[in-house]
Every structure is written in C-alpha cells, then in structure tokens.
Amino acid sequence: MAFNNTLPGSSSSSSSQAQSHSQPQDFRSSSFPNYGSPSSVDRRATNPQFDILEWYPQFQSCHRYFLDVAQHTGPVQALAAFINIQLPFQKQAFPVVASSRAAGPEHLRPNPFANQHQQASQPQALSLIPYIRRLIATGHDSPGVLHGFFGDDWLKGIGSLHEIERRNYLFAAKSTSWMEVKQAYDLSPEETVPFLKPLGNVSEKEIQAAESTWSEWLAMQDWMLGPRAPEVMGREPRVKRESQN
Known part of the structure; x- marks a missing residue:
C-alpha cells in the first residue's frame, strides 16, 4: 500500500527551532550512523553531533501531527487496520483524539463502561515507537508512509528513531527464531502483527x-x-x- 506526499491534511505547521546556544555535554551524543536507506534526504554525516535538545521540537511536531491530523485521515486509518494496530483515538478506556493535554470531552472521552478506578486514572503518554516498529516489521516504512503518519518533519523528528528500530529489527531476526520475533512485535492479543516482511530498501x-x-x-x-x-x-x-x- 503506497502513500504519496499529498495526503489529506499532510501540510504540518513548521515546528519552532531550538535556540542556538551551547548545550550541556550530557545532552549531546555521538552522531547516529548514516541513515543507510535510499529514503534518506538528510545526510547526518555532515552533523558531527546529534543534539537532543535541538531534535526534541522536531519530534514534538511529529507527535502533534500524528495525533491531530494523521490518525483522522482515511489512508492512515486504512493502513492501521491492515497492519492491525489501534490508532490513539481507538484506544479504550481513554481514547486520545488530539495532542492537547486539556481533559474533557473534546480531548479525552472516557469509556462509559469503564470502572471508577479506570475513570479516575490519567491517560498515559502516547509513544510513537509501536507505530514505527509496526510499519518496519510489515514493510510499510517507506518515506511516503512515514510522511503521512508523522508530517513534514518526519525525517528530523523520528528519522533517527526509525533508523534505530530498523537496526533492532535486523538484530531480532539475527538473534532468534521467526516465531519469537513475531511475538516481540505483537502488542496484545488484539493487536498481533499479521505478517512479517524482510527489511526493505536496505x-x-x-x-x-x-x-x-x-x-x-x-x-x-x-x-x-x-x-x-x-x-x-x-x-x-x-x-x-x-x-x-
């Protein structure tokens, strides 16, 4: 299933740039190895340091786009159904329909059938990693799909995470059996990975x-x-x- 770069609502607002000032060494790390996939258009080899504080606003842009735009579009919903992963607005007892943290019916709609303890619980922060992993394992982590899920800032915002998870998938395949790899990529009895594909565009x-x-x-x-x-x-x-x- 192919996504193009003109998905409905795919024009994300430009994320604010981090102020250029020296960061503590603790927030810097060696640059990630070059992103080897042909999908790369940003050569990290020119960037000697990966600055976490500069990366974070780009990641937040991807997070907001996924919650506010992508999960409400038909192509993303169709692909999520095909690879059997629930989108945030589909999760119970606290569907996440937008990135806003404000509680209330506009943003967090508790399941009326949930018990009082569940109702009193605050929703957990939503991670993008399960979605990146599911796209990789099913062979749907092409640039067009990543753009459709995470917006214009996907390369700078989740590109490094995507690179790392691609490598993790290689390591999983090298270190254990197909069945154990599949179990590692299952999320729950309702969100099992329907199939695994070898890593693409390597x-x-x-x-x-x-x-x-x-x-x-x-x-x-x-x-x-x-x-x-x-x-x-x-x-x-x-x-x-x-x-x-």
Whole structure:
C-alpha cells in the first residue's frame, strides 16, 4: 500500500527551532550512523553531533501531527487496520483524539463502561515507537508512509528513531527464531502483527553499520569492554555470520 506526499491534511505547521546556544555535554551524543536507506534526504554525516535538545521540537511536531491530523485521515486509518494496530483515538478506556493535554470531552472521552478506578486514572503518554516498529516489521516504512503518519518533519523528528528500530529489527531476526520475533512485535492479543516482511530498501551502508553495532554487542557479551575492548587490545571485532551450507 503506497502513500504519496499529498495526503489529506499532510501540510504540518513548521515546528519552532531550538535556540542556538551551547548545550550541556550530557545532552549531546555521538552522531547516529548514516541513515543507510535510499529514503534518506538528510545526510547526518555532515552533523558531527546529534543534539537532543535541538531534535526534541522536531519530534514534538511529529507527535502533534500524528495525533491531530494523521490518525483522522482515511489512508492512515486504512493502513492501521491492515497492519492491525489501534490508532490513539481507538484506544479504550481513554481514547486520545488530539495532542492537547486539556481533559474533557473534546480531548479525552472516557469509556462509559469503564470502572471508577479506570475513570479516575490519567491517560498515559502516547509513544510513537509501536507505530514505527509496526510499519518496519510489515514493510510499510517507506518515506511516503512515514510522511503521512508523522508530517513534514518526519525525517528530523523520528528519522533517527526509525533508523534505530530498523537496526533492532535486523538484530531480532539475527538473534532468534521467526516465531519469537513475531511475538516481540505483537502488542496484545488484539493487536498481533499479521505478517512479517524482510527489511526493505536496505543499502550496503546500513548493513555495515548494523554489523559494526552487532560486533559491539558480541564484545559486551564477552565482557570485552573498556580496557578489554577489541580496538584497545588490537583485535579485529568479530561479526557473527551465518554458516554457509
């Protein structure tokens, strides 16, 4: 199922830019590996630091767009039904129909059949990760679909999360069986993933980045950290490869 870049209501308002000032080092991290998919139009290699405080407004823009616009459009609702994941406004006992935090019938409509304890509970913050993961696992994480779900700021707002979850999907497939991967991507008995597809639009650069990170994970399993790290001890990091028949 293909989305184009002109979904109804897909023009999101421009998110406010973070003020340019020096940030504490704690809020900075090494830049994410280059986004290897051909869908990338923003080369992170030119950005030596990934600044979380600069990223966050873009992420908030994606979050607002998903809640206020995307989930109320026909294409997003159709795809969500096909890949069997409930949109926020469909969740009970507290449907989330908009990004506003104000409580009341306009924003949060409690289930009339819920018990008093449920009624008194405050709705939990809604995460975008389950939707990103479900799109990846079912092969629907193309740029057009991500734009349709998360708006014009999707690349800067959820692009890094998308990259990480693509790598996690590769790691899951490498480390366990198909059934266990499927169970890991099921959300609930009502929101099981209907099918799994191999990761799409993969470039050699993305595979190499995943191999490198996988080697780091294997090194940690062997406690090869700090002074015992392979690069410190002059060893070549090992990459687990499937045996050739």
